[in-house]
Each structure stands twice: as structure tokens, then as C-alpha cells.
Amino acid sequence: MKIAKRISIDISVSSIFWILSALGLVYLLFMLSDILILTVTALLIALSVTPTIDRLEKYKINRSLAAAIILFVLFFVLVLFGISVVTPVIEQTEVFLNKLPNIVETVSPIKIDLNSFSGQLAEVPSRVVNFALGTFSGLFNAFTTVVLSFYLIQEIKKLPQYIASLFPDKKTVYTKLADSLQFQISLWVRGQLLLMLIVGVLSYFAYLIIGLPYALPLAFIAGMLELIPNIGPIIASVPAIFVGLSMSPLHGLAALIVSLVVQQLENNFIVPKIMQKAAGLSPVITILAVMIGFKLGGALLAILSIPLVLVIRVVYSHVRLNNNTKLPEID
16 A cells, blocks of 8 residues: 655745735736836936937036937927827828728738628727827827936936945946946947838838838838847838739839848848947847737837847846856857
């Protein structure tokens, strides 16, 4: 007769406390996700403009005044961009989505039941109206982000003092880490924004030249998907080719050629020139980060997930370098 062995697991009160605390922290972060996203956005803005403000300080320009001028210009550009670009994009996207079932039916030789799809698209106009009604809320959030960025810029200047007070024995090590983080994130943000702008503008004029309708939303998609290296441009080319095929095979071929030409220009000239100093991330890591971010917090967190991964990468490399451990490279 076999005697069953008892397995006992001792869990201390402190272990239960830490587990519950961790779960509570995760829940709190989830509940405050909107505020955290706004804060991270403000921090990215502050880090990206800090090098420019530091240079202006060398010309005896007050730091607060320089920050106020740059952030005011940034806010004005964002508002102008929203009025002149985002509104037409929304209007053209609404028209494009309403006609999308017909485009798919025209292109595809297989009869597709689009009733459920059309039902979802029927909600698009109301969603667009709700988005338009939320413009004031968006402007308020943008203004709040700019104000928060202003104060963060002042605090970044004091960062070495904070590090010295918290880690007096490792002041040099942590100061180098903070400088590296600021430098890499600043390069990535500015380089990525410029890359998105160039690709979006190139795509827009190319679509206009070949006579493709909905050029503005298609170019906007092409610019935004530059956040995902390698895969993003391929995904962006699909709707453009579909729209072209809905007109004629020749337009579909022209849309394909435009996408290939823009990708070649991007890979061989634009990216090496703009992003040569920025720390690149593996496409696999980037795609996973975007997917996880989109699942947890929507489109905005998907975008912010990439610089967050960049922060982890810089910290990881810094720890590996200073501890002399033989850990694998992230790249």
C-alpha cells in the first residue's frame, strides 16, 4: 500500500503582503493609464526639446523663456496641424470607409458577404462626429501636456543634483545613465517624427501624381506606420493598392510602384541619413511592443511603447556594461 506524501508550502505574511501590493500596483496603474500616458508624452516632449534649450542657454537665453517659446511654437504647430490636416483626414477617411465595401467587392473576384462589415462601417459617421465633439477635450489635454512638459524641462536640469543626493557613491554612473537615456530618446523622437513627415509628404504627392483618390488619409497612414520598421510600409501599401485596383489595374500597378519607390528611398537614403545616430530596435521587438501597447492602451500607448522599450534597452545595456556580465545583446 502506497502512502501519499504531503507537500506543504509555507507562505509568510510578508510574501502575501508583497504579492497583494504588486497586484494593487498593477490595478492602480491600469486605472491611471490615461494620466500615465499623458505624463509619458510630456516627458518625451521634454526630453526631445531639452538639447535645443541647452544650446539656447549657451547664448545667455533664460531656460524658462526658451522652454516657453519652443513649447508655445510646438503647441501652435499642433493646433495648426489639427485644423489643416487632421480635419480633412477625418472627412476623407469617413468617405473612404463608407466606400470600402464597394472597393473590396470591385477588387475581389469572390463574392463576400459584407453585411456585418457594412453594419460596423455604418457606425463610422457617428464616431467621427463624436471625435469632432471631443476636439475641445483634445486641445485641453494637449495644453496640459505642454504645461507639464515645461515643468519637466526645468526638473531635467536639476537631475544631476537629485542623483547626487540619492546615490552619492554612484553619482557618476547614474548621471551617465541619465544622460544616455536623454540623448537616445531625444534622437529617436526627433528622428522618427522627421521620418514620418518625409514619408507622409512623399506618399501624398506621389498619390496625387498618379491620380489616386483619398491621397491624404492614405499618406497619413503611410506616415504613421513608419513607427513599425520594415513591416509598417508594407501594411501601408495595401490600402493604396486596393484603392488603385478599384479604379483600374493600371492604377493598382502605379500604387504598387509608388510604394516600392518610397520604400527604396526610405531604406537607402532617408533612414540612414536621419536615424544614423539613433539607437535602433529589432523589428521583432518593435512589433511585439506595438501589439502589446495597442492591446493594453490603444493607439497612443502603442506609439509610446516603442520609446519605453528603448528606455529598457538603454538601461539593460548600461547595467550589463557596468556589471561586466556576459548577457546576450538585445539586437
